[in-house]
Amino acid sequence: MSDYLIKLQNINLIRQGRHILKDIQLEIRAGEIITLIGPNGAGKSSLLKLALGLIPASSGQRICLPNLRIGYMPQKISLPDTLPLTVKHFLKLAKGFQKNELYNVSQRLKIEHLLSQPMQRLSGGEQQRVLLARALLSKPELLVLDEPVQGLDVSGQSELYHLISDLKDELNCGVLMVSHDLHLVMAATDKVVCLNGHVCCEGHPQLVQQDPSYLELFGKSMPAHLAPYTHHHDHTHGEHCNHDHSGDKS
Amino acid sequence: MSWLIDALLAGWLLSLMSGPLGSFIVWRRMAYFGDTLAHSALLGVTLGFVFDVNLNLAIILCAVFVALILASLQRQHFIPSDTLLGLMAHTTLAAGLVTLSQLDNVRIDLNAYLFGDLLAVNREDLIIMALGSALVLIVLSRMWRGLLAASVSEELAQVEGYPVARLRLMFMVLLAVVIASAMKLVGVLLITAMLIIPAAAARPYSQGPKQMAILATLISMLAVALGLGLSYQFDTPAGPSIVLASALFFLISQSSYRFFVRH
Numbered sequence: 001m002s003d004y005l006i007k008l009q010n011i012n013l014i015r016q017g018r019h020i021l022k023d024i025q026l027e028i029r030a031g032e033i034i035t036l037i038g039p040n041g042a043g044k045s046s047l048l049k050l051a052l053g054l055i056p057a058s059s060g061q062r063i064c065l066p067n068l069r070i071g072y073m074p075q076k077i078s079l080p081d082t083l084p085l086t087v088k089h090f091l092k093l094a095k096g097f098q099k100n101e102l103y104n105v106s107q108r109l110k111i112e113h114l115l116s117q118p119m120q121r122l123s124g125g126e127q128q129r130v131l132l133a134r135a136l137l138s139k140p141e142l143l144v145l146d147e148p149v150q151g152l153d154v155s156g157q158s159e160l161y162h163l164i165s166d167l168k169d170e171l172n173c174g175v176l177m178v179s180h181d182l183h184l185v186m187a188a189t190d191k192v193v194c195l196n197g198h199v200c201c202e203g204h205p206q207l208v209q210q211d212p213s214y215l216e217l218f219g220k221s222m223p224a225h226l227a228p229y230t231h232h233h234d235h236t237h238g239e240h241c242n243h244d245h246s247g248d249k250s
Numbered sequence: 251m252s253w254l255i256d257a258l259l260a261g262w263l264l265s266l267m268s269g270p271l272g273s274f275i276v277w278r279r280m281a282y283f284g285d286t287l288a289h290s291a292l293l294g295v296t297l298g299f300v301f302d303v304n305l306n307l308a309i310i311l312c313a314v315f316v317a318l319i320l321a322s323l324q325r326q327h328f329i330p331s332d333t334l335l336g337l338m339a340h341t342t343l344a345a346g347l348v349t350l351s352q353l354d355n356v357r358i359d360l361n362a363y364l365f366g367d368l369l370a371v372n373r374e375d376l377i378i379m380a381l382g383s384a385l386v387l388i389v390l391s392r393m394w395r396g397l398l399a400a401s402v403s404e405e406l407a408q409v410e411g412y413p414v415a416r417l418r419l420m421f422m423v424l425l426a427v428v429i430a431s432a433m434k435l436v437g438v439l440l441i442t443a444m445l446i447i448p449a450a451a452a453r454p455y456s457q458g459p460k461q462m463a464i465l466a467t468l469i470s471m472l473a474v475a476l477g478l479g480l481s482y483q484f485d486t487p488a489g490p491s492i493v494l495a496s497a498l499f500f501l502i503s504q505s506s507y508r509f510f511v512r513h
Contacts, residue, residue: 072409082453084453
């Protein structure tokens with residue numbers, strides 16, 4: 001096993017009296033995709049920001065390889081309308097990239113035709129591809145993605161997940177992402193971390209899906225009318241996890 | 251006549267700084283922040299008298315101090331940002347006025363500080379302003395990319411390794427320098443106008459950030475020339491005349507954009 005890129009040890013985060021993250025251990029390695037899942041308010045975004053070093057932990061340690069190149073794709077960014085900025089201007093703000101890289105990456109993400117467009121005029125899906133392009137420009141060793149497929153249709157989602165998986169192989173980078181759609185994530189992910197303030201369970205997707213605490217969060221205990229995600233079907237798992245997902249994606 | 255040329259030069263030197271910096275103020279939605287720093291300038295002047303230090307330096311130090319207090323107060327969430335800015339702006343202005351009233355041995359023309367006093371611009375001021383604007387432009391051009399990246403998204407910029415906190419602090423210092431230089435010309439209460447109106451007027455015709463900064467500078471220079479001309483011709487106060495001229499350019503830019511581009 002390769003060494004870690006970022007390691008979080010006994011991380012606690014307390015904000016305004018609320019214990020948002022409890023005793024988190026997390027190691028991110030090169031060539032590995034880790035997906036964070038969990039209900040709203042579980043602390044997924046906070047954990048991501050902690051891993052990025054954007055916010056300090058209340059206690060615990062974040063150990064990061066020196067000069068680690070991180071590519072970060074936020075959920076979305078909101079640019080002021082007063083700032084005239086084309087997609088190309090925006091991409092060029094990425095730190096330390098080679099010039100021809102800009103064209104390679106835009107080709108790869110099919111955003112060449114958008115380069116001279118103002119950032120403000122992009123659709124949600126286009127903005128996501130541009131944000132991913134910006135994250136890739138610095139040839140990251142670690143790619144951090146905050147709900148990268150949010151708002152895409154199902155085929156768009158699976159396309160983007162494939163792309164991320166391919167990119168991971170090409171760059172041999174580690175990937176840490178937040179997602180709330182489990183079914184598509186499962187295929188490409190090496191490790192799922194199920195978060196609800198603390199780490200409820202973690203491991204290979206197949207194992208996590210059968211974990212009692214996972215079922216507790218996403219399965220039977222959640223009343224259908226409260227469930228924030230698409231997993232509001234009753235889980236009656238057999239041994240081999242025969243999901244009945246009819247009517248899931250409606 | 252030579253005072254007019256001095257004033258024109260001073261105004262143009264100011265434009266060189268306020269054009270690019272004003273663009274950043276507009277992009278970063280910091281108009282009220284700039285206004286708050288400007289309000290603190292009067293306090294800077296009076297403190298400068300009290301402690302007998304160079305007034306420009308006193309204004310800069312006072313503005314940076316206020317900026318730091320603001321930054322630390324903004325970290326708590328009980329008071330919304332705009333309330334906090336209003337609170338600081340008027341508290342520092344009031345503190346300036348009160349301190350001023352207690353200075354027995356100094357006679358200051360308050361109007362000149364609030365609304366600018368053209369005749370007060372002398373050769374020495376011009377030299378200081380020339381040095382100041384050269385410094386501001388050099389520093390700004392060096393931090394341009396980082397500051398722009400941070401204006402687009404602070405989080406993204408920080409992850410990519412831009413020194414976001416340092417850039418923010420440097421920006422405040424530059425702003426303080428501009429405020430100190432603008433004070434004699436347009437006065438405490440009108441400085442923000444010099445920063446934001448030319449930038450707002452430049453926006454419709456700009457395709458990129460650099461272009462907008464340059465265009466804002468040019469519009470500001472035109473407004474200075476027009477404002478001073480009007481002031482000379484009709485004996486109106488110079489600072490307010492310059493601001494009105496900028497507003498006129500803003501109106502022309504907005505309406506012509508709608509007329510020519512939208513139709």
